[in-house]
Amino acid sequence: MDRDMIIELIVGLFMLAGIAALVVLAFRVSNISDHVSTDGYVIKANFDNVGDLKPRAAVKLAGVKIGRVIDVQLDTKAYKAVAKLWISNDAAALPTDTSASIYTAGILGANYVGLIPGFDEAVLKDGDKIEITHPALILENLIGHLLFKTEAK
Amino acid sequence: MRRNIVLELGHRGVHYGISLGRSGIFLWQTVIRWPQPTRSFPLLIQQIYSVGAMSLSIIMLSALFIGAVVALQGFNTLEKFSAEQELGQLLALSVVRELGPVVAALLYAGRSCSALTAEIGLMKATEQLDSLDMMGVDPLHFVVAPRFWAGFISLPMLVLVFDAMAIFGGYLIGVEWLGVDQGSFWNNMQSSVDFHIDVMSGFYKGVVFAIVTTWIAVYQGFAALPTAEGVGRATTRTVVYASLAVLGLDFILTAVMLGGW
Numbered sequence: 054m055d056r057d058m059i060i061e062l063i064v065g066l067f068m069l070a071g072i073a074a075l076v077v078l079a080f081r082v083s084n085i086s087d088h089v090s091t092d093g094y095v096i097k098a099n100f101d102n103v104g105d106l107k108p109r110a111a112v113k114l115a116g117v118k119i120g121r122v123i124d125v126q127l128d129t130k131a132y133k134a135v136a137k138l139w140i141s142n143d144a145a146a147l148p149t150d151t152s153a154s155i156y157t158a159g160i161l162g163a164n165y166v167g168l169i170p171g172f173d174e175a176v177l178k179d180g181d182k183i184e185i186t187h188p189a190l191i192l193e194n195l196i197g198h199l200l201f202k203t204e205a206k
Numbered sequence: 207m208r209r210n211i212v213l214e215l216g217h218r219g220v221h222y223g224i225s226l227g228r229s230g231i232f233l234w235q236t237v238i239r240w241p242q243p244t245r246s247f248p249l250l251i252q253q254i255y256s257v258g259a260m261s262l263s264i265i266m267l268s269a270l271f272i273g274a275v276v277a278l279q280g281f282n283t284l285e286k287f288s289a290e291q292e293l294g295q296l297l298a299l300s301v302v303r304e305l306g307p308v309v310a311a312l313l314y315a316g317r318s319c320s321a322l323t324a325e326i327g328l329m330k331a332t333e334q335l336d337s338l339d340m341m342g343v344d345p346l347h348f349v350v351a352p353r354f355w356a357g358f359i360s361l362p363m364l365v366l367v368f369d370a371m372a373i374f375g376g377y378l379i380g381v382e383w384l385g386v387d388q389g390s391f392w393n394n395m396q397s398s399v400d401f402h403i404d405v406m407s408g409f410y411k412g413v414v415f416a417i418v419t420t421w422i423a424v425y426q427g428f429a430a431l432p433t434a435e436g437v438g439r440a441t442t443r444t445v446v447y448a449s450l451a452v453l454g455l456d457f458i459l460t461a462v463m464l465g466g467w
Contacts, residue, residue, distance in 0.1 A: 057248070060255045067259035071363030074370035075409075081392070082298050082373055083401035109400070 093120060093141045094179035098153045103134040104164050104189025106155055111165040112138050119144035122166060138166060138183075146176035152185035164189060229425040236424065239344075239351040249352040257318045257353070258360025262367065268313055269368040272305055273297065273375025281384050293386050294395035297376040302399060302408045306369040308456050311415035314361050315448035319423035322353050323444040326427025327437035335428075350424050357420030358413075365412030369405070407463045414455060419448040 100106075103125055112120035120140040128135045140147070150171030157164055168183075177183070280296040326349060329335050335345045373395075380386045399405065423444045430440035 061251055063259045064251050064254045067254065067262060067360075067363065070262065071366050074363075074366035077370045078302065078366065078373075078405045079401050082302065082369075082395055083399040083405050084396050 093139050094177075095123065096138050096140060096147075096177050096179070096181050096183060098136050098138060098166070098183040098186050099128065099131065099133045100136060100153075100155065100186050100188050101133060102188040102191065103136060104155055104157075104191060106134075106136060106164045106166070106189065110163060112140065112168065113165055114144065114147075114168045114170065119168075136166065140177075145170075148173040149175045149177055149181070150185065151177065151183055152187065153183045154187035155189035157190070225429070228429070229421070232425050232428065233421050235346055236351050236354045236421075239347045246347070246352055249348070250356055253352045253356030254360055257322070257356045258363060261314060261317050261360070261364060264313060264317060265310055265364050265368050266371045268309065269306075269371035270375035270378075272309060273301060273372030273377075274379045276300055276305070276372070277376035277379040277384070281380060281386070290384075290386050291390035292394055293376070293380045294391040294393075295398040297380065298373055298395045298399045299404060301372040301376070302369050302404050304408075304456070304460070306372060307365050307408050307411035307415060308452060310365045310368040310412065311361060311419060311452045312449055314357075314364060314415075315419045315423075315452060316445055318357065318360075319419050319444050319448050320441050322357070322420070322423040323427040323430070323441045324437060326350065326353070326424060327430035327432075327440050330428065330430060331432040331434070331437055333432070350428060354420050354424050357423070358416050361416030361419070362409055362412040365409060369408065411456065411459050414459060415452050418451050418455060422448045422451060 106122060106125055108122055108124055110122040111118045112122060120138055122136055123139045124137040126135050126137075127133075138153075147168065148171040150173045152169045152171065154167050154169070155164055156167045171185075276297050277293060280293050280300075281290055284290045284292055284296065326335075329349065335349065338345045338348060377391065381388050381391050426440040426444045426447070430436045
């Protein structure tokens with residue numbers, strides 16, 4: 054092999070190293086596998102208070118992640134928060150009387166949406182709305198309640 | 207006396223303005239000379255080899271140490287809150303967003319940009335550029351453009367390699383040595399690092415740094431005084447300006463990216 058070919062080979066290997074690093078960063082370090090997952094559908098849920106819920110938060114059923122929050126907005130007429138939830142088609146179909154609550158992972162963890170399935174025969178479809186929701190527990194309110202109760206006694 | 211200071215300031219201002227404008231024109235003239243596939247492709251390969259592939263070893267070694275140090279420091283702090291399983295997240299975010307592009311660009315400025323300036327400056331001092339011109343070969347096309355494009359291609363690649371190696375270094379220290387649980391290390395990392403937001407923003411930073419540092423390097427070489435001293439000064443200026451440009455631009459880019467781009 055002459056010198057030019059060796060140089061070309063090394064440059065080729067350099068390029069390969071860069072691309073390999075990109076692949077490692079994509080699939081090992083970051084969550085791109087979330088983005089390329091299968092089809093799903095979007096449902097809405099109105100909450101009195103979403104707490105610290107942010108887009109990309111997990112949607113879980115029985116503790117298993119089945120989707121993610123894609124958008125949180127204010128309904129300006131009802132003064133409620135509207136969360137749009139993306140649910141993977143891989144998950145089981147959800148009955149229409151499914152309820153949604155906002156939980157916190159651990160004490161300081163991020164908020165996520167927990168779904169509890171109901172018993173209805175009909176299932177939620179794309180664009181449907183979850184009627185039964187429970188707002189996020191706000192720690193300050195809880196403490197306030199507690200103080201108020203102990204004072205009243 | 208006071209008039210002299212004012213004069214001097216004005217003179218310098220005009221001087222810097224002129225050289226900035228000149229370097230802008232120079233950049234434009236270089237950019238439009240994208241290497242033609244058949245004729246100058248070997249030149250480009252040659253330059254990627256010396257600018258990029260030869261920097262691989264220093265980049266990988268530095269990345270390993272940077273990752274190791276971030277893991278060590280992070281572990282010591284996180285341990286106080288018994289949150290050491292968040293080490294993966296801390297390591298990946300700080301490396302991918304900031305340390306990767308910035309440190310890789312600084313190393314690149316020190317290792318490759320200085321060499322580019324010295325090489326082009328010496329070509330000018332020994333009148334090689336003039337001879338090329340006389341032979342009817344455009345030195346911008348033949349000398350400057352391949353080097354510029356080689357830098358443009360190489361630095362983003364180096365940034366990616368740096369990111370991966372630094373995370374590997376942090377993994378070695380965090381998981382293998384300090385005993386952070388392997389599953390939570392990778393899992394926390396994956397759940398908090400977004401490919402489009404975090405990894406790609408670091409990559410774009412690398413692209414911007416590549417353009418600016420290589421531009422500074424080739425321009426300083428091309429505009430160097432054709433003496434031994436002039437080449438030396440131009441090389442110093444390249445490293446100083448390129449490093450400052452990287453750090454300053456990093457602040458601006460971070461502000462833009464975090465401010466909901």
